[in-house]
Amino acid sequence: MARVVVLGAGVSGHTAALYLKKRLGRDHEVIVVSPGSKWNWIPSNIWVGVGKMGADKVVFPLAPIYRRKRIEFHQAKAVALYPDGDAHNPRGQVEIVYTDPTRVGTTERLGYDYLINATGPQLNFAATPGLGPDAGNTVSVCTPSHAVGAAKRLAEVITTLKAGIPQTLVVGVGHGTCTCEGAAFEYAFNVEQELQGAGVRDKAEVIYLTNEHELGDFGVGGMTFNSGGARVTSEAWMESLFRERRMKAITQAAVTRIDPGVINYTQIDGTENTQKFDFAMLLPPFRGVGLKAFDRTGAEITDTIFAPSGFMRVDADYTAKPFDEWTAEDWPKTYQNPTYANMFGVGIAFAPPHAISRPYATPGGLAVAPAPPRTGMPSGAMGKVVAMTIADMILKGALAPTHHASMGEMAAACIASTGTGLRRGTAAAMSMSPIVPDNARYPDTNGRDPRTTTGEIGLAAHWVKRVLHTMFLYKAKAYPFWYLIPE
Amino acid sequence: MTTTQDRIDRAPLPGAAELARRSNLGVQLLRFLMLNFTMYRLAKSSH
Structure with missing residues (x-):
């Protein structure tokens, strides 16, 4: 009997665990270790953050699902890996500290034959002094509880606006x-739509503050896509949308x-x-x-095993090189750790x-460089392909990864909500293929397939x-x- | 230097036809079906 331990139960880890159990059945163990007891559909946190959706609608407890699927669940935080085992046992081990209220603080080591690191990110509010709900100056929508706090603060601001006092709202x-x-x-x-709905838009200034070099970059270098039969850049598309909604923007910050x-x-x-808010x-x-x-x-x-950023090294080309030499081929395909073939890093947990x-810096060397997104659709795809590879290794004796999903090949769709409501909802639907531009394959269209790189705005995108x-x-x-529901 | 805000201030606004298209229930229902199909195809073909 083989044992696969999955660290993390977000989109990538949870997807991997479900597919592993489906393939491996009862003959092999699948164990999930996650510090949280609940699964969160993070893309909908924005609606919690404006008070349009309850926090209970974006989460559900993991334990009953795993019990039903016969997946062992440990509510715990992984703290250390021992990929060669210890002096007594050569089997790989992971040390965990329980966050489960019934045994909080208890430490245990779990042996594994295969390990998937899908631990996601640490929200590094400490990187900027004064940032985040704990510091008390800004709010966040990264977690359901953060989003509830954001909605509460937004409601207070709307009340102030209704009293006739102008307010400045900064999001970014x-x-x-x-x-x-x-x-x-x-x-x-x-937020802008909420202000409109509350009848206080004219008293509010809404500013989008971003590290993107231009609007519509989204950390993927922007897009040039078909929109309404014309070729348009995401930058021009977004500038029009910002003007339409009377939003201001500060970029390159x-x-x-x-x-x-x-x-x-x-x-x-x-x-x-400085920007007052x-x-x-x-x-x-x-x-x-x-x-x-x-x-x-x-x-x-x-x-x-880990890059300086704390993310796991996988089968990427980490050679330092200038922007003009970056290629889609640099990106990992199998997410296998190069040192330990039975370890994989997926979702945000892999080191890009x-x-x-294109990264920029101030003359003083301060980076103004959006990190690459690795969430949502590609994250689920990575979880699935790694699960399939490990299942093939266990069931068929495969010696090398059998499935791949490179961001240099994968397409992604992004539905960016710009307002909610069955009739007044609106969103920008964007698709790009591939996620990482492949300039060798698509030299004339900024590295992307013009047939599948598209964008449109409308009510339909909100419904989607x-x-x-x-x-x-x-x-x-x-x-x-x-x-049957694809990632 | 042209700032992003300058560019926003000069950006073209959608015309009446485009605004109507974005909220017309018939058109949007068709677009909804097309978007779902496109996303399904992209997801299935990408790995």
Whole structure:
């Protein structure tokens, strides 16, 4: 009997665990280790953050699902890997510390034959002094509880606006190396719609503050796509949308410090600026969760397995090279760790070889460089292909990965909500193929396939996003035929 | 220097026909079906 341990139960880890159990059946063990007791459909947190959806609608408890699927679940945090085992046992082990209230703080080591690191990100609010709900100056929509806090603060601001007092609302990213600009974009437009709905839009200034070099970059270098029969850049598309909704934007900004009511940021020309605010939702940068690794003798080998960012090294080309030499081929295909063939890193937990957008820095060396997004559709796909590879290794004796899903080949669709409601909802639907531009394959269209790189705005896109919410919760709950819903 | 805000201020606004298309229930129902089909095809073909 083989044992596969999956660290993390987000989109990637949960998908991997479900597919593994489906393939492996009762003859092999699948164990999931996750510090949280609930699964969260993160894309809908933005609606919780404007008070349009209850937090209970975006989460569900994991334990009953895993009990039904015969997957062993440990509510615990992984803290250390021992891929060569210890002095007594050569089997790989992972050390976990329980967060389960019934045995909180208890430490245990789990042996494994295969390990999937899907631990996701550590929300690194500490990277910017004063950033985040704990520091108290800004709100966040990264977790359901953060989003509830954001909705509460937004309601207070709307009450103030109704009293006739002008307010400034800033939404964006809180560091020069943040990712997930798409989520910040969505939240900004949903906030704007809330203000419209409350009849206070004229008293409010809404500002989108971002590290993107231009609007529509989204950390993927922007897109040029077919929209309404014409070729248009995502930059021009977004500028039009911002004007239509009377939103302001500050780009090329690295937020350096948040004081009460004041955001301090530096732009790539080195100018230091401040922006006053009454409400600010700024996303944090991400880093790895801080897993350590040790060999059999107890010597630390963290640097062998993890990149300095804390994310796991996989089959990417990590050779440092200038932007003009980056290629789609640099990106991992199998997500297998190069040192330990029975370990894989998926979703946000794998170390990307480099960014996708061109990185910039201020004259003083401060990075203004969006990190590459690795969430949603590609994240689920990575979880699935790694599950299939491990199942083939266990069941068929495959010696090398049998499935691949490179971001240099994969397409992705992004539905960016710009307002909710069955009749007044609206969203920007974008698809791109591949996610990482392949300039060798598509030299004339900025590295992307013009047939499948598209964009449109409308009510239909909002309906799609709402349907995706229901479908992915259905899939994640592993209801009948869940596997027919693609990642 | 042209700032992003300058570009936003000069950006073209959607015309009346485009705004009507974005909210017309018949058109959007068709687009909804097309978008779902496109996304399904992309997801199935990408790995």
